[in-house]
Amino acid sequence: MSEFLWDPVERTMTGSLLRIVDPGPLRAPIISFVLRRNKDLDLVMETTTAGDAVSSAPTYPPGTLRRNDDRVRWENGFGFNATGKGVQPLSFKTSNDHRRGVRETVEISSVHSVEATFPDADAPAHTIDWLENVGDWFHWPQMINCERRVTETRSIGLGSNGVTITDEETEQGGSAACVKARVVDIDVYLCAKWIEPGDRHRKPGCLIYRGTPDEKTRERVRNVLSFSLGMFLVSLGHTAYSADWKMVSFKAISPYSIDGRVFDLPVMPPAPLAARSRNEIEPARLSRIASALYAVYDELGFGDLNWGFWHARCATPHIAPVHFGAIIEALRKTCADRFSGQIATKIVEDGETWGKFFEAVKPLVENLGIPADRKHLLQEAIGRTNGMPHKAVMEDLLARMKLEFGASESAAWRRRNAAAHGRAIPTGSEFEAIQDTKFLRGLFDRMLLRLVDASDIYIDYGSLNFPIRPLAEAPKGRGV
Numbered sequence: 001m002s003e004f005l006w007d008p009v010e011r012t013m014t015g016s017l018l019r020i021v022d023p024g025p026l027r028a029p030i031i032s033f034v035l036r037r038n039k040d041l042d043l044v045m046e047t048t049t050a051g052d053a054v055s056s057a058p059t060y061p062p063g064t065l066r067r068n069d070d071r072v073r074w075e076n077g078f079g080f081n082a083t084g085k086g087v088q089p090l091s092f093k094t095s096n097d098h099r100r101g102v103r104e105t106v107e108i109s110s111v112h113s114v115e116a117t118f119p120d121a122d123a124p125a126h127t128i129d130w131l132e133n134v135g136d137w138f139h140w141p142q143m144i145n146c147e148r149r150v151t152e153t154r155s156i157g158l159g160s161n162g163v164t165i166t167d168e169e170t171e172q173g174g175s176a177a178c179v180k181a182r183v184v185d186i187d188v189y190l191c192a193k194w195i196e197p198g199d200r201h202r203k204p205g206c207l208i209y210r211g212t213p214d215e216k217t218r219e220r221v222r223n224v225l226s227f228s229l230g231m232f233l234v235s236l237g238h239t240a241y242s243a244d245w246k247m248v249s250f251k252a253i254s255p256y257s258i259d260g261r262v263f264d265l266p267v268m269p270p271a272p273l274a275a276r277s278r279n280e281i282e283p284a285r286l287s288r289i290a291s292a293l294y295a296v297y298d299e300l301g302f303g304d305l306n307w308g309f310w311h312a313r314c315a316t317p318h319i320a321p322v323h324f325g326a327i328i329e330a331l332r333k334t335c336a337d338r339f340s341g342q343i344a345t346k347i348v349e350d351g352e353t354w355g356k357f358f359e360a361v362k363p364l365v366e367n368l369g370i371p372a373d374r375k376h377l378l379q380e381a382i383g384r385t386n387g388m389p390h391k392a393v394m395e396d397l398l399a400r401m402k403l404e405f406g407a408s409e410s411a412a413w414r415r416r417n418a419a420a421h422g423r424a425i426p427t428g429s430e431f432e433a434i435q436d437t438k439f440l441r442g443l444f445d446r447m448l449l450r451l452v453d454a455s456d457i458y459i460d461y462g463s464l465n466f467p468i469r470p471l472a473e474a475p476k477g478r479g480v
Contacts, residue, residue, distance in 0.1 A: 004128065004245055005084070005195060005251075006130065006194070006195050006201075006204070006236060007252055007259045008037055008239060008250050008252075008438040009035070009037075009237070009250065009356050010035065010037065010115065011041070011392055012082075012108065012250070013035040013074070013114065013425050014034065014035065015476050016076050016080055017067070017076040017077070017078070017083065018075065018076045018080070018396045019045055019074065019075065019076070020033055020072060021073055021074065021075045022071070022072060022073035022244040023047075023055075023072060024047060024057065024070045024071045024072040024073075024084075024087050024121065025055055025057035025070040025087055025088075025089055025109075025350060026047055026055060026057075026072060026087065026089060026107060026109060026234070027047070027053040027055045027089075027092065027105060027107050028049065028053055028054075028055070028056070030047045030048070030049050030053075031048045031049055031050070031104075032047070032048045033045055033112070034049070035045045035084075035111070040257075040260060041132060041234075041236060041254070041257075041289075042110060042113070042254040042255070042384045042439050043084075043110065043111040043252060043253070043254045044073075044108065044109070044110055044111070045084070045087075045108075045109045045111055045320035046106060046107070046108055046109075047106070047107045047109070048104055048106050049088075049104070049105045049107065050103065050104065050105070051094050051095075051096070051103030051104055051105050052103070053187065054146065054392070055089070058068065058172060058243055059073070060077060061173075062404075064439065065406065068083065068086045068087070068088055069086070069089070070085075070086065070087045071083055071084060071085050072084040072089060078119070078283070079114070079119035079338075080115065080118060080119055081114050081122070082115065082116035083114070083116070084111045084113070084114045085111070085112055085113045085114075085115070085256075086110075086111065086112025086113060087109055087110075087111050087283070088109060088111075089107055089108075089109045089114075090108045090109055090110055091107070091108045092105055092106065092107040092108070094105050097129060097423050099339040104236070104461075107480065109239055110252065110254065112171070112253065112254055113237070113253045113254070114251070115249070115250070115251045115252075116249060116250055116278055117248065118247055118249065119247040120171060120243075120247060121242060121246065121247070121248040121249070122242035122243065122246065122248065123242065123243075123250070124212045124240035124241065124242065124247070124248045125210075125211070125217070125241065125242055125243040126208070126209065126210060126212075126213070126240070126241040126242075126245065127208075127209040127212050127213065127238055127239070127240050127241070128205060128206050128207070128208050128213070128238060128239050128241070129207040129208075129218055129222065129235060129238045130204075130206055130232040130235070130236040130237055130238065130239070130252075131204070131205045131222075131235060131236065132201070132202060132203060132204060132205070132236060132257075132263075132278055133202070133203050133205075133231065133232055133234045133262055134190070134191070134192040134193075134194075134203050134204065134205025134231070134233065134262055135192070135203050135231055135267050136193065136203070136208075136228075137191060137231075137266075137267040137278065137279055138179075138192075138267070138273075138280065138281050138291065139176065139279055139280045139281070139284060140174065140177050140179055140192060140279050140281060141176065141178075141280070141282065142179055142180060142189075142283075142431060143175065143176055143177075143178065143335055144174060144175060144176075144178050144191060144193075145172075145173075145174035145216065145456050146171075146172070146173050146174060147170065147171070147172045148170070148171045149168060149169070149170050149255055150167075150168070150169045150170075150171075150173075151166065151167070151168045152166070152167050152458075153165070153342055154167075155169075159165050160275070165251055167296045169462060172366075175193065176394055177193045177194075178190065178191045178192070179283055179286060180283055180425075181225065181283060181286050181287045181290055182283075182287045182291065182386065183187065183221050183287065183290045183294050184291045184295055184327040184438050185222060185223070185226060185378055186208060186209070186213065186217070186250040186370050187209075188207050188209055188221060188225075189207070189208040190205065190206075190207055190209065190247075191206050191207075191208065192205045193205065194206050202263060203263075205233075207221070207222065207225075207233075208307055211347055212240055215238075215251075216354055216445060217407075218238065218369070219235075219303075220294060220297055220302075220303075221290075221294070222235060223303065224290040224291075224294045224297070224302070224306075225286075226306065226310075227293065228269065228270070228273075228286055228289040228290045228293070228311065228395045229266075229267070229269055229273070229286070230267050230268040230269035230270065230344070231267045231269075232257070232258075232262035232265065232310050233259045234255045234256070234262065234263075235253065235255055235256075236252065236253065236255055236406050237250065237251045237252035237253045238250065238251055239401075241408070248315045249416045255389045258310065258311065258314045262310065262314065263316040264371045265314065267279075267461065267464060268447070269291060270289075270445040270449060270455070270458055270459065271285075271445070271449060271454070271455035271458050272285070272457060272459060273285045273286050273289075274282040274469055275320060276444075278459075278466075280365055284301075285455075286400060287346045288369065288454060288455070289449075289454040289455060292452040292453055292454035293448075293452055293454060294320060295452070296452055299467075300331075300334055300451075300452070301330065301447075302367060303333070304330065305330060305331065305448075308323060308327040308330070309327055309444070311323055312324045312326075312327060312441070313441070317320050317425070317430070317433050317434050317437060318419060318424075318425055318433070319473075320419075320437045321415065321416040321418075321420075321433075321436060321437055322416065322419045322420045323438055324416070324421075324437060324440035324441055324444060325413075325420065325440065326335065327444055328413075328440065328443060328444050331444065331451070332393075332394065332397060332447070332450070334453055335397055335401065336397060338451070339400050342392075342400060343351075343387055343393060343396050343397055343400070344396060345387065345388050345393065346386050346387060346388060347385075347386050347388055348386055354386055359479050360381065360387050361379075361382055363378055365378050365382070375448050377397065391410070391414070391440050393399050394413065398447075401447065401451070402450075402471060403447065403450060403471065403474075404473060404474035405474060406474025406475050406477070407478070408435075408462065408474070408475050408476075409439045409442070409474055409475065410440050411436070411439075412435075412436035412437075412439040412440050412443075413440070413443070415433075416434055416436075416440065438462035439462045439475060441461065441462075442458065442460055442461060442462050442475055445458050445459075446458055446471050449471055450471050454470060455471065455472060456467065456470065457470055458471055460474060460475045460476045463476060464476050
C-alpha cells in the first residue's frame, strides 16, 4: 500500500516487529498484541498473556472520575518506537488448553491515541489529516487524477544464456472529488472518496496541507470547514510526510462522532456554496465563510459554539430547542459585546432613578404580613426586575444587526423555554416542535453569518423547498 494512501496505524503497528516494552495498565508480561480499528473506528487493542499475568496499575473504585493518561509503549529494537495514550482495559478472558498444557489470557483494551516518529526520517514538509464522513452529496469542483504503474520482471536461467521478461501495466483514472480552500492564509485541499468505501470505511476523505500546521490550527480549520459545509468532518488523526512523501510521523486517534450520529445527518450548509446549484461548491464562497469564522475564532469561542451546534443537530426533538437556545444565547453575548453600550440591558437605565424607586418600594415590602425571610426574598426579586427581558434584548440586538425577527422565529424562541423546563410536547403538535427547531437553527445561522460577514444570503430550512433568502429577511412562516 502506498505511503499516502490511508491512515497508517494498523499496518504500521502490525508490520514493524514491535513488542510492548511498557504495558502500562495492562496485564503483563505480554506475548503478542493486535491493534486495529473497530466498526466504530475506535482504536482497540487485543493482548495475549500467560494465564497468570497481572496488572500493576492501581484499582479505581466504580464511579471514579479521572483523566485517563495511562500509556503503553512499543519498541522494535531497530530505533522505531510508538506510544499509546489513554489506554483503558475493558475485558479479559482466560482459556486452558489441557492437551498442550497452555493457559492464556486475552485482554481487550481501548486506546485513545497512538503516536510514532520514524527513525532517520527527513524533515516534515506535508501533512494529511485523515477524515471520515466526507459525504458525496456535493459535486466537487476540482479533480483528483490517479496513475498506478505495476512492473513485473521474470528471469529464467542464469548468466548470458538466461532470459529476462519484463512487462509493465499502467492504470489511469480521475474524478471530481476535491476542493481547494483558503482559510485566511492557509491553503488546504479537502478530498472526498480518498479510498474505496466499505464496511470499515464509510465516507473516507482527507485534508492535505503543504507544510506542517500544528494540531490546534488543524482542529480550527476542520471546525470552520465542517460548519461551512454543513457536514461534520470526523478526524481519525494525521500523518506528516517528507518532501518526497515518505512518512515522518503519525498520530492516530479514536474519533469523536457523537456516538456515530453525525454519520446519519443530512448535509445542510448554512449558506449556498455555489450560485448555480445547491450541491456544488465554489471555492471562493467556501473560503469566504471558513476564513470569516477562522479570523474571529477566539472572539466567538467558536470551538464551543461548533461543539454545541453539532450536538444540537444530533439532539432529539424534545430537547434540541434547548441546545440551539444555548448557542444562540452564547452568540448573543458576543454580539452584545460588539455593540457594547448600544443595547439597553435595564428597563430604568438611570441608577439614581432606579434607586429612588427601590427605596420607595422597601416600606411596602416591610409592611406586608409575611415572614422576614420572605420579605428578603421579595426585595431581591424586585431588584432583579430592572433587567430588560431577554426577548426585548434579542429584538434590539437583531434590529441593530439589520436582521428581521420573524413571527415564526419569535414563537420558536419563546417555546424553547418549554423544552428547558421539561414540559412535554403536546400531543398533535410534534411537527410544530420539529419545525421550531429548524427556525432556531436558522436564527443562529443568520446571526453568525451576519456577525462575521461570511455571507449575504442563507438557506431557510424552516420553509418549503428550502428557499435562499437575504440574511436580513426572516423565514416567512410555516408552510411558506
